[in-house]
Amino acid sequence: MNQLVDIRSFIPQIQVELKYATADNFTGQVVYHFHECLLLKETALRLHDIQEELDTMGLGLKIWDGFRPIAAQWKFWELVPDPRYVADPREGGRHTRGTSVDLTLITKEGKELPMPSAFDDFSEKAHQDYMGATQEQIAHRVLLRTIMENHGFVGISEEWWHFDLIGWENYPPLDIPL
Numbered sequence: 001m002n003q004l005v006d007i008r009s010f011i012p013q014i015q016v017e018l019k020y021a022t023a024d025n026f027t028g029q030v031v032y033h034f035h036e037c038l039l040l041k042e043t044a045l046r047l048h049d050i051q052e053e054l055d056t057m058g059l060g061l062k063i064w065d066g067f068r069p070i071a072a073q074w075k076f077w078e079l080v081p082d083p084r085y086v087a088d089p090r091e092g093g094r095h096t097r098g099t100s101v102d103l104t105l106i107t108k109e110g111k112e113l114p115m116p117s118a119f120d121d122f123s124e125k126a127h128q129d130y131m132g133a134t135q136e137q138i139a140h141r142v143l144l145r146t147i148m149e150n151h152g153f154v155g156i157s158e159e160w161w162h163f164d165l166i167g168w169e170n171y172p173p174l175d176i177p178l
């Protein structure tokens with residue numbers, strides 16, 4: 001059975017700011033009521049390796065979202081029924097499997113590195129191929145994508161912050177109420 005683990009049990013120093021556990025997100029409301037970033041163990045282990053590599057560069061990870069209950073996915077779909085940005089909950093959704101993570105790069109002091117857009121930006125600025133950003137922002141986006149891909153994740157074209165464990169579609173959605 002696929003079990004979820006708290007990412008902090010694998011990476012105690014990781015920054016976690018679950019946007020959907022607060023009203024500071026595109027919905028303007030609390031979507032779920034837990035503050036632990038839950039992921040499958042395999043996902044957490046790979047993020048641990050990424051964090052260790054980033055540490056040698058004086059950087060780290062900040063996570064905005066991990067596992068998401070299917071009820072939360074329905075809330076998103078009701079607000080933004082656009083499969084480019086929100087997975088149709090009838091198909092389970094990527095975040096409902098414990099294999100997906102929304103994240104960014106931070107300094108050792110916890111400051112987010114500049115990226116081409118804010119988190120949950122539903123414009124072309126969030127796209128992986130958007131070139132209207134500064135060279136610094138593009139370099140940070142490329143670094144994030146490269147290190148994630150080197151450790152077994154794949155991004156999606158519309159969101160620079162979203163990454164799935166390769167093979168995510170082989171894991172079942174987990175309908176765990178939290």
